Amino acid sequence: MNETNSSNRQVWLAILLLATLCLAGIVEPVAAAPRGSPWGANFFPNSVLINQDGKKLRFYDDMLKGKVVMINFVYAGCKDACPLETAKLRQVQEALGDRVGRDIFMYSITIDPKHDTPARLKEYAKRYKVAPGWQFLTGKEAEINQLRQKLGLAEEGEGRSDHTMNLIVGNEATGQWKQRSTFDNPKVLARVLGDELFNFSRPAVADGSYAAAPHTITIDPGEDLFRRRCQVCHTVGAGDTLGPDLAGVTRNRDRNWLVRWLKTPDQVLAEKDPIAQTLFTRYNQVIMPNLRLSDRDVDVLLEYLDSRGGTM
Structure with a gap:
C-alpha cells in the first residue's frame, strides 16, 4: 500500500470512529437551534x-x-x-x-x-x-x-x-x-x-431552611439603594473591590464634597478635583458613574453609610 492510500485510509478510519462515538452518545455533536425555531443560522448574522x-x-x-x-x-x-x-x-x-x-x-x-x-x-x-x-x-x-x-x-x-x-x-x-x-x-x-x-437540569443547591428565616423584614431605604446601585463596586467594612471600602466615609470626607461626588462625579472629576483624581488613579482608573441620584437618594445613602463603621 502506497503512502497516499495509507493516509486516506487513516482519515476514513478517524471519520468512522467519530461517527460511531456520536451514535453511541460518547461524543455529542454541537446541537444547533431546534427544528422549526426561527432563532438559528437563518436569523443570526455570521459576522x-x-x-x-x-x-x-x-x-x-x-x-x-x-x-x-x-x-x-x-x-x-x-x-x-x-x-x-x-x-x-x-x-x-x-x-x-x-x-x-x-x-x-x-x-x-x-x-x-x-x-x-x-x-x-x-x-x-x-x-x-x-x-x-x-x-x-x-x-x-x-x-x-x-x-x-x-x-x-x-x-x-x-x-x-x-x-x-x-x-x-x-x-x-x-x-x-x-x-x-x-x-x-x-x-x-x-x-x-x-x-x-x-431547563433546571443541574442539581439544585439548598439555600437554607425557611424555618430559620426571620418573620419580619425591615428594609432600610439607604441600604436598599446601596445594594442596588453601589454594591457592585464598593463594600462597607469588607475591604476594597473595584472601588474603595466606604466604611466610615462620612467621618473622613466633607459632607458637601460627598453630596457633589454622589450626584455629579463626572463633573467633579472633570474639574480636576484633587480627591477625585487621587481616587481615579488609586482604583485603576475605574470611572465612578453618574447614577442620576436625587437629593432624597443622596440623603438616605449618606444616612446608611453614617450608620456603619474606615476611610475612602
Missing part, C-alpha cells in the same frame, strides 16, 4: 468579530451555535452607565464561577469599534478585573449595528451615550431567548443563565 486577544470569531458559528450565552453592548470610553453595567456583570461572572467559558459564554461587544481596538478592550477588561471566559469584541461598525438590530438592543434615534441598558441571554440549542436588564440583581441573572436556560 466576523475580533476579541480582546485578537482572535477572529464568527458570530453564529463560533459564538452562538449550541451555546448558552449572555450578550451586551458597551464601549470602553463610556463614562456613564457602562462602568456600572460592567461591574454588575462581573458579579454575575463571579456567581457562575468557572462555568463561564465552559458551558456559559459571556460576550460584550463594543458600539464604538472606531476607537475600541482589541488592545483597548483587553485593558478595559483588566481594569474591571474580569476573569477568563468573558470575551470583549470589536468588528466592523455596520455589522455591529446589524447585530444590535437583530438582537433588539438598538433603539431608533439613540445616541452612543444613551444606548440601551438591556442585554440578551439565550440557549441557542433550545431556542430560548430572553431580554433582561443590566440592572437585574446579579444573582438572579446568574440563575437565569446557570439554571433556567439549562
Whole structure:
C-alpha cells in the first residue's frame, strides 16, 4: 500500500470512529437551534468579530451555535452607565464561577469599534478585573449595528451615550431567548443563565431552611439603594473591590464634597478635583458613574453609610 492510500485510509478510519462515538452518545455533536425555531443560522448574522486577544470569531458559528450565552453592548470610553453595567456583570461572572467559558459564554461587544481596538478592550477588561471566559469584541461598525438590530438592543434615534441598558441571554440549542436588564440583581441573572436556560437540569443547591428565616423584614431605604446601585463596586467594612471600602466615609470626607461626588462625579472629576483624581488613579482608573441620584437618594445613602463603621 502506497503512502497516499495509507493516509486516506487513516482519515476514513478517524471519520468512522467519530461517527460511531456520536451514535453511541460518547461524543455529542454541537446541537444547533431546534427544528422549526426561527432563532438559528437563518436569523443570526455570521459576522466576523475580533476579541480582546485578537482572535477572529464568527458570530453564529463560533459564538452562538449550541451555546448558552449572555450578550451586551458597551464601549470602553463610556463614562456613564457602562462602568456600572460592567461591574454588575462581573458579579454575575463571579456567581457562575468557572462555568463561564465552559458551558456559559459571556460576550460584550463594543458600539464604538472606531476607537475600541482589541488592545483597548483587553485593558478595559483588566481594569474591571474580569476573569477568563468573558470575551470583549470589536468588528466592523455596520455589522455591529446589524447585530444590535437583530438582537433588539438598538433603539431608533439613540445616541452612543444613551444606548440601551438591556442585554440578551439565550440557549441557542433550545431556542430560548430572553431580554433582561443590566440592572437585574446579579444573582438572579446568574440563575437565569446557570439554571433556567439549562431547563433546571443541574442539581439544585439548598439555600437554607425557611424555618430559620426571620418573620419580619425591615428594609432600610439607604441600604436598599446601596445594594442596588453601589454594591457592585464598593463594600462597607469588607475591604476594597473595584472601588474603595466606604466604611466610615462620612467621618473622613466633607459632607458637601460627598453630596457633589454622589450626584455629579463626572463633573467633579472633570474639574480636576484633587480627591477625585487621587481616587481615579488609586482604583485603576475605574470611572465612578453618574447614577442620576436625587437629593432624597443622596440623603438616605449618606444616612446608611453614617450608620456603619474606615476611610475612602
